[in-house]
Amino acid sequence: MADDKDSGEMGLQEIQKKIKDAFEVFDHESNDTVDVREIGTIIRSLGCCPSEGELHDLIAEVEEEEPTGYIRLEKFLPMMVKVLLERRYRPIPEDLLLQAFEVLDAAKEGFLTKEELMKYMTEEGEPFTQEEMEEMLSAALDPETNTIQYRDYLAMMVIDEN
Amino acid sequence: FKAAVLIQRWYRRYIARLEMRRRCTWSIFQSIEYAGQQDQVKLHDFFSYLVDHFTPSSHNERDFLSCMFTEKRLLKDPEMEKYCDYESIEVPDYYTGPHVSFPLLPDHATALVEAFKQKKQLHARYVVNILHEARNHLIQLPNINRISTCYSEEITVCGDLHGQLDDLIFIFYKNGLPSPERSYVFNGDFVDRGKGSIEILMILFAFMLVYPKEFHLNRGNHEDHIVNLRYGFTKEVMHKYKVHGKKILKMLQEVFCWLPLATLIDGKVLIIHGGISDKTNLELLEKLERHKIISTMKYTKKPEKEKLVEESRSSSPWFPLKSRSVPSSPLRLSPQKGSRSASIPCSFIPNRKEISKRVRKSVQLELEKCRQQVGVSEFKVQEELPLLPPESELDSCDLEGVNYEEWKQVADILWSDPMPQEGCKANTARGEGCYFGPNVTEQMLQRHNLQFLIRSHECKPEGYEFCHNRKVLTIFSASNYYEVGSNRGAYVKLGRDLIPHIVQYQANRATHTLTMRQRISRVEESALRALREKLFAHSSSLLGAFKSYDLDGTNFITLSDWSAAVESVLHLGLPWRVLRPQLVTHTTNNMLEYKSWLNDLAKEQLSHENIQSSLLEVLYRNRSNLETIFRIIDSDHSGLISFDEFRQIWKLFSSHMNIDISDESICDLARSIDFNKDGNIDINEFLEAFRLVEQSYLEDKDSELKTSETSDSSCSSQGIH
Numbered sequence: 025m026a027d028d029k030d031s032g033e034m035g036l037q038e039i040q041k042k043i044k045d046a047f048e049v050f051d052h053e054s055n056d057t058v059d060v061r062e063i064g065t066i067i068r069s070l071g072c073c074p075s076e077g078e079l080h081d082l083i084a085e086v087e088e089e090e091p092t093g094y095i096r097l098e099k100f101l102p103m104m105v106k107v108l109l110e111r112r113y114r115p116i117p118e119d120l121l122l123q124a125f126e127v128l129d130a131a132k133e134g135f136l137t138k139e140e141l142m143k144y145m146t147e148e149g150e151p152f153t154q155e156e157m158e159e160m161l162s163a164a165l166d167p168e169t170n171t172i173q174y175r176d177y178l179a180m181m182v183i184d185e186n
Numbered sequence: 187f188k189a190a191v192l193i194q195r196w197y198r199r200y201i202a203r204l205e206m207r208r209r210c211t212w213s214i215f216q217s218i219e220y221a222g223q224q225d226q227v228k229l230h231d232f233f234s235y236l237v238d239h240f241t242p243s244s245h246n247e248r249d250f251l252s253c254m255f256t257e258k259r260l261l262k263d264p265e266m267e268k269y270c271d272y273e274s275i276e277v278p279d280y281y282t283g284p285h286v287s288f289p290l291l292p293d294h295a296t297a298l299v300e301a302f303k304q305k306k307q308l309h310a311r312y313v314v315n316i317l318h319e320a321r322n323h324l325i326q327l328p329n330i331n332r333i334s335t336c337y338s339e340e341i342t343v344c345g346d347l348h349g350q351l352d353d354l355i356f357i358f359y360k361n362g363l364p365s366p367e368r369s370y371v372f373n374g375d376f377v378d379r380g381k382g383s384i385e386i387l388m389i390l391f392a393f394m395l396v397y398p399k400e401f402h403l404n405r406g407n408h409e410d411h412i413v414n415l416r417y418g419f420t421k422e423v424m425h426k427y428k429v430h431g432k433k434i435l436k437m438l439q440e441v442f443c444w445l446p447l448a449t450l451i452d453g454k455v456l457i458i459h460g461g462i463s464d465k466t467n468l469e470l471l472e473k474l475e476r477h478k479i480i481s482t483m484k485y486t487k488k489p490e491k492e493k494l495v496e497e498s499r500s501s502s503p504w505f506p507l508k509s510r511s512v513p514s515s516p517l518r519l520s521p522q523k524g525s526r527s528a529s530i531p532c533s534f535i536p537n538r539k540e541i542s543k544r545v546r547k548s549v550q551l552e553l554e555k556c557r558q559q560v561g562v563s564e565f566k567v568q569e570e571l572p573l574l575p576p577e578s579e580l581d582s583c584d585l586e587g588v589n590y591e592e593w594k595q596v597a598d599i600l601w602s603d604p605m606p607q608e609g610c611k612a613n614t615a616r617g618e619g620c621y622f623g624p625n626v627t628e629q630m631l632q633r634h635n636l637q638f639l640i641r642s643h644e645c646k647p648e649g650y651e652f653c654h655n656r657k658v659l660t661i662f663s664a665s666n667y668y669e670v671g672s673n674r675g676a677y678v679k680l681g682r683d684l685i686p687h688i689v690q691y692q693a694n695r696a697t698h699t700l701t702m703r704q705r706i707s708r709v710e711e712s713a714l715r716a717l718r719e720k721l722f723a724h725s726s727s728l729l730g731a732f733k734s735y736d737l738d739g740t741n742f743i744t745l746s747d748w749s750a751a752v753e754s755v756l757h758l759g760l761p762w763r764v765l766r767p768q769l770v771t772h773t774t775n776n777m778l779e780y781k782s783w784l785n786d787l788a789k790e791q792l793s794h795e796n797i798q799s800s801l802l803e804v805l806y807r808n809r810s811n812l813e814t815i816f817r818i819i820d821s822d823h824s825g826l827i828s829f830d831e832f833r834q835i836w837k838l839f840s841s842h843m844n845i846d847i848s849d850e851s852i853c854d855l856a857r858s859i860d861f862n863k864d865g866n867i868d869i870n871e872f873l874e875a876f877r878l879v880e881q882s883y884l885e886d887k888d889s890e891l892k893t894s895e896t897s898d899s900s901c902s903s904q905g906i907h
Contacts, residue, residue, distance in 0.1 A: 041749070041763060045763040046761065046763075049210060049761050064198070121193065144189075145190065149190030156197070156198075181200065
């Protein structure tokens, strides 16, 4: 994806401007702060794919000593530049994702039932909220068979990202 | 389980990217919408400019201008009666729409809703009748409606509907029809943009007449004929009512200005359409004569001796000059420019040089006029000037009861927006009203012992939004406002406890079946299309900006420079680096070959080669301005303007905007549109041509839109070849 290549080859200035742009989208008061709950979205939209745990660590790095609920750009910027330059939290390649699904598909049938997916996503790992689960199902579920044909689903999502 | 975490990580990132796209899409729509609003303001400045600088060289041109500026009001009642003489309008036998008779009964109103659901159209006679009765009712109402939760258990407040009939029908379906037990307040902006504006008005007025104590309407900034010219209501009326449209529009002016300005529930909850300013004063609002404010888009004073003005037509350009007639007061405003207080009249461009230039010009013009008319209206000259003693501030002038201060009060109520920062400053995005901060809200609540404010005016993704510590609630009832899937609509219910209960909806079954991804993609595509259109419209400026970054003449610029250049030309304040992947698709070594990028843009927008791309670009950019101007010129709403009028207006427009298009190409253009060669141009067809250009891009690229050199295309639907 274009973003990944870019962050490696572009100069430092360009990276900084990119981060600032993304930050500004959520800076509703135009005072260089964003709500801490939006940081995850910003970081991810810049091309990184951290887990929730990794995200919390990042937030802890940039929070104020006494958490105000807001993150300031001046703290966020250097941290984010480092993350991008070090190419941390790279997105997961497609084949790895496919493997992940296959691991969950104990019966190796090429699909997951709705109940199976729900169970794994809401009980294992870093569980989904009900909203996240519903949203994922709405796109992934094949209404006729009531299953998730994960190969097709992945293929569709990957195209979409590009 | 590592596998689970992996999937979740990936999925969350995916959602985050979607969210980012959604936000960007939202900003695109908003900034384009506000840019459009600013255009409107610029248009008014254009007219003021015309008055200042344009010395009519011919009698025709003077008449032309004067008929644009003089507003003939139907002030006197007997005149009004004659005008809305609906009895004479006959309803033919073949009419299958709803019938209306007075006194209006609840069944009639319900029948209207049913009929509109079945896409029937109400006959002009009944429209005029309802408007007539509505006006009679509204005249009796105070500026601020005071209602109480004692009479009805609960009150439902709805926000902007903007002609979206489906949303109104949905609200009544979900919440129930109005009744003595079910009160409704509709907070303005019933019309414009959507296609069902007149139907919405009919329903709202009908219920207001049936349940006068329980059904209330507030005026919004779109209940204004000047705004309607631009945003579609005028067009809709003329299209649906070809014979009586003009009459209906004229009557609407008289109805809109009688709409109440605000509603107060239990003396505790204030409902206004836009917002407040630090100067908002309920006592003042209650006292002023609201019907004298026909439009909040421009401040014009009515001459005290109206008859005198109309007698000597040659001095009609004199009339708008009065709004700046005292040389000294605008001068006094210049030093105050530093503090952007809300008292600076919004029709001024806040630019010191401009103001002093104008003042000089207007003084000169004035002196010239004085000299010219020394014989005829000398006494008039002497009469008017002393009315405005040089020392007085602009806001203490008092002509016919509506002074500047009062007008500003109303403009603030109808146009302001809340902002997170403290303070109160002029609303530059909209051109009228202000931005008000939490401290202004707090002061207002304390001053008048209120609990909170309900307002509308701004589209919100969830249909509603609290701000200022939950003291201000924005409620917006037009779902899918920008595009299918763009946002929800909402309404709020208040019971005796005055605790707001919000109900959201999205009146389009299709959106429910779409996933979030699909919804966002659709809206996004729509926004990007609009954005590309804007980019195209500024092609030449963009080329200039790109060149300035490409000093070596390599024809390449970096992507970073692209972002900077685009922002410097468009001034939309959008996150260009985030949007870039969607707008720039071909890069080599991270460099963009800008000329071919611009060409690609042009190819998307054009479907024919007959008009040079620069001309089309210019017309495109000014399309909505042109449309508005056309509609103003076409004062009899016939849909036709003469060839000469077209040329004239284009000349004026291009000199004001410093557009360099040769007279000849405009003539060619005009001639090619004049299909029947009778010297008249059908406005709608001219504009339709642009729509077709847009459409052909949307449809299959290999559609066959034949372009013909000559103008004898018999099929007029092809527009400009």
